[in-house]
Amino acid sequence: xxxxxxxxxxxxxxxxxxxxxxxxxxxxxxxxxxxxxxxxxxxxxxxxxxxxxxxxxxxxxxxxxxxxxxxxxxxxxxxx
Amino acid sequence: xxxxxxxxxxxxxxxxxxxxxxxxxxxxxxxxxxxxxxxxxxxxxxxxxxxxxxxxxxxxxxxxxxxxxxxxxxxxxxxxxxxxxxxxxxxxxxxxxxxxxxxxxxxxxxxxxxxxxxxxxxxxxxxxxxxxxxxxxxxxxxxxxxxxxxxxxxxxxxxxxxxxxxxxxxxxxxxxxxxxxxxxxxxxxxxxxxxxxxxxxxxxxxxxxxxxxxxxxxxxxxxxxxxxxxxxxxxxxxxxxxxxxxxxxxxxxxxxxxxxxxxxxxxxxxxxxxxxxxxxxxxxxxxxxxxxxxxxxxxxxxxxxxxxxxxxxxxxxxxxxxxxxxxxxxxxxxxxxxxxxxxxxxxxxxxxxxxxxxxxxxxxxxxxxxxxxxxxxxxxxxxxxxxxxxxxxxxxxxxxxxxxxxxxxxxxxxxxxxxxxxx
Numbered sequence: 001x002x003x004x005x006x007x008x009x010x011x012x013x014x015x016x017x018x019x020x021x022x023x024x025x026x027x028x029x030x031x032x033x034x035x036x037x038x039x040x041x042x043x044x045x046x047x048x049x050x051x052x053x054x055x056x057x058x059x060x061x062x063x064x065x066x067x068x069x070x071x072x073x074x075x076x077x078x079x080x
Numbered sequence: 081x082x083x084x085x086x087x088x089x090x091x092x093x094x095x096x097x098x099x100x101x102x103x104x105x106x107x108x109x110x111x112x113x114x115x116x117x118x119x120x121x122x123x124x125x126x127x128x129x130x131x132x133x134x135x136x137x138x139x140x141x142x143x144x145x146x147x148x149x150x151x152x153x154x155x156x157x158x159x160x161x162x163x164x165x166x167x168x169x170x171x172x173x174x175x176x177x178x179x180x181x182x183x184x185x186x187x188x189x190x191x192x193x194x195x196x197x198x199x200x201x202x203x204x205x206x207x208x209x210x211x212x213x214x215x216x217x218x219x220x221x222x223x224x225x226x227x228x229x230x231x232x233x234x235x236x237x238x239x240x241x242x243x244x245x246x247x248x249x250x251x252x253x254x255x256x257x258x259x260x261x262x263x264x265x266x267x268x269x270x271x272x273x274x275x276x277x278x279x280x281x282x283x284x285x286x287x288x289x290x291x292x293x294x295x296x297x298x299x300x301x302x303x304x305x306x307x308x309x310x311x312x313x314x315x316x317x318x319x320x321x322x323x324x325x326x327x328x329x330x331x332x333x334x335x336x337x338x339x340x341x342x343x344x345x346x347x348x349x350x351x352x353x354x355x356x357x358x359x360x361x362x363x364x365x366x367x368x369x370x371x372x373x374x375x376x377x378x379x380x381x382x383x384x385x386x387x388x389x390x391x392x393x394x395x396x397x398x399x400x401x402x403x404x405x406x407x408x409x410x411x412x413x414x415x416x417x418x419x420x421x422x423x424x425x426x427x428x429x430x431x432x433x434x435x436x437x438x439x440x441x442x443x444x445x446x447x448x449x450x451x452x453x454x455x456x457x458x459x460x461x462x463x464x465x466x467x468x469x470x471x472x473x474x475x476x477x478x479x480x481x482x483x484x485x486x487x488x489x490x491x492x493x494x495x496x497x498x499x500x501x502x503x
Contacts, residue, residue, distance in 0.1 A: 017476070018277035019222055019304070019440050026221055027442055045247070046277020046302070048239040053229035058221060065239075 008032075011040035014071065018046035022054050025076070029060065032078045037063065039075045047072050088171065088212055094149040100207040101146070108201050109143050111194045112136060118188035118198065123430045124181055127453035135188040135198040138177050142205045145174070168214075175209035178202045179216055179309075180444045183435035183451075185396040190427065206311035215310050216441050223307035223315050230322035233300055240264075240300060247279055251286045254499070260290040265330065266297035272332040273366070274299040274323055274343070276472055281338040284495040285366060291379040291502070296336075299326055303343030304472075309437030313354045320351040327361050334362040336369055339493045341397035341435065341471030348402065365398060367470050367494050371407040374414045374498075385501030386416035391464035393422060393455070393478060394429035395471035408470060411494050415501035420462040430454050432469075434477030449484050452477055456485040467491050 009028050013021040021042045028038055042051075048065070055062045055076055065074040088096075114136045119125050124133035131137050184199040192198075209215045229236060241264060248262040262282065263269065273289070273296050275281040282298065289296050301322045307315030327335050337343045348363045373379065390412055398404045405426045412419050424430065433452030438444055455478070459467055467489050469475050478491045 017280070017472070018302075019306075020476070022222060022225065023218055023440050023442060026218060044278050045243045048243055049229060049236040050225065050277055052236055052239070053232070054221065054225040056232065057224040057228040 008037040008039060011038065013040050013042035013044075013047070015043060017044050018050055021047050022050050025051065025054070026058075029058075029076070029078055034078055034080060036078045037075055038078070039073070042072045042074075043070050045072075047074070051076075090149060093145075093208075093212070096211050097146065097149055097208060100211060101150075101204045104197070105200050105204045106146075108196045108198070109139065109146055112139055112143075112192075112196045112198075113194070114140070115193070118192050118196075121188040121191040123183075123185070123187070123433060123454045124451045126430070127433070127451050132177075133181060135182070138182055138205075139196070139198050139201045141174055141177050142201055142208075145170075145208075171209065171212050171214040174205050175214040175216070178205035178209055179219075179436075179441070180438065180447050183396070183431045183433065183438060185431035185435055186400055187396070187428075187430060190400075203311045206309070210310045210312045216437070216443075218441050219306050219310050219437050222440060223305075223310060223312070223319065226302075226304070226306065226319045226322075227315065230301065230319065233322075237300065244282075244298065247282050247286070250279075250283050251290060254283070254287050255290060257290075260286070262286045263297045264300065267330050269297035269330060270295035270333050271369075272297055272299055272323075272327045272330060272335045272361075273338070274301065274303040274335060274347070275338045276304055276340055276343075277302050278472075280493065280496065281340075281472070284493070284499045285338065287499050287502075288370065288373065288379070288495065292373050297330060297332070299323060301326065303337050303340045303347070305343060305346045306437060306440065308342050308346050308350070309440075316346065317351060317354045320346055320354075323347065324351070324359060327359075332361055334364060335359075336364050336366050338366050339470040339472065339495060341395040341473055344402055344404075345397050365402070365404060365407075365470070367398070367404060367407050367411065370494060370498055371410055374411060380503045381415050381498060381501040382503045383413075383415060383417040383501065385503070386466065386497055387418070388466055389418040389420050389462070389464040390416040390466045390468060390497070391420045391422045391459065391462040392425075393432060393459075393467055393469040393474055394425055395469060395474050396429070396431050396435055398470055399429055400427050404470075408468070408494055411498060412468060415498050416466075420464050422458050422462050422464075430458070432474045432477045432481070434473050439473045439476050445480075448477060449480060452481045453485070456481045456487060459487055459489065460485070465489055466497070468494055468497055470494055 063075040118135040
């Protein structure tokens with residue numbers, strides 16, 4: 001379950017394989033208000049390209065994406 | 081769930097239907113006599129016997145629209161109270177039936193005395209739903225993201241190449257050789273290997289290609305094509321063309337598709353038909369390549385590497401539609417000690433319950449887990465502890481069936497099973 005933090009949401013997508021991380025992000029973004037921020041952690045390397053592509057195609061904004069050891073952390077702002 | 085359709089004038093809907101439905105689909109619509117022989121062929125019905133789960137019921141929903149709009153005789157008689165529009169509710173219902181209660185597995189066609197292809201009829205219904213904006217939004221988003229990735233590959237390439245370097249290190253560690261490589265954009269390589277997004281479709285295969293001293297290069301793109309599930313040939317062609325363009329640019333002899341159910345038919349026969357031209361390279365599944373390596377003794381394996389009982393689930397796309405039945409079985413027999421056949425199998429295998437995009441639609445998780453009951457029972461009867469499948473959708477679904485039905489199994493691929501047997 002997404003953990004809500006004010007106008008933002010945190011998701012743990014570690015261990016999930018594509019396309020499920022994208023699917024979970026899309027679902028969680030629906031419940032966010034405009035300008036709300038989603039922060040997620042994932043381990044599937046596909047996330048490194050799939051999430052930026054999804055963000056671009058849906059018109060949202062990728063604020064950050066970094067990888068430390070095996071964990072990828074990214075934040076997205078809901079633009080519309 | 082859907083993109084937000086409101087309603088459509090019947091004239092608009094008629095034009096869309098005319099453009100989307102072909103003669104083969106019309107023949108199937110006309111030939112079905114609703115005898116019901118297909119009923120027991122459907123995994124939905126076998127898992128949960130309800131009228132809505134029969135193939136003939138599903139096809140009937142599109143047939144009614146066809147009769148109303150395109151049938152030269154029935155169309156002359158306007159129904160009492162006909163509003164002249166196809167309501168959003170009607171379109172949504174058609175979309176729900178086409179996307180959530182049929183996985184396009186074609187198992188019913190095998191038993192039909194007229195070979196009615198209900199999957200093809202449902203594909204027409206999916207096309208109509210997509211064209212009218214009532215298809216599942218998640219599939220549309222995934223398809224559009226793949227197109228964006230193709231159009232902006234330079235923006236994403238650095239992330240990808242960094243990741244490939246890390247995966248290459250894993251391959252080197254596994255082989256104990258710093259010379260092992262995962263080449264990318266290598267012009268003149270014999271083979272372009274197209275993975276999925278996950279490392280599990282890159283690392284084991286890279287281990288085997290390095291051992292075989294294969295001339296290969298890893299694709300920048302993934303083989304998954306969610307527009308194929310939308311029955312949207314325009315979008316699906318654009319996604320597939322990313323790989324075709326890459327293969328042509330690198331001048332490879334063949335494109336090898338990872339263990340992916342729908343990715344194989346898309347590249348093996350669908351895209352050439354959509355584009356109306358022959359592809360200038362051969363297309364194979366990686367399981368055909370692995371089978372060839374093992375038959376030629378390119379590397380050594382021992383069945384002792386996999387001592388626990390193993391069974392194989394035939395993916396509908398690779399098996400019933402693609403004819404890849406013996407290759408996976410030869411591989412498993414070479415790398416595992418105790419192979420147990422699941423029944424029914426090969427062409428008569430039942431769908432896992434998650435095919436054709438269902439796995440990507442969270443709202444329908446319960447539906448697909450219920451529809452997977454038949455597969456869960458088959459797996460349990462084998463007594464196997466390892467289930468091998470060559471489709472990532474099936475892999476995901478069987479993994480969830482494992483938890484849902486308490487099967488106590490591990491799900492893996494042929495490539496991973498083979499790597500475990502290396503000596």
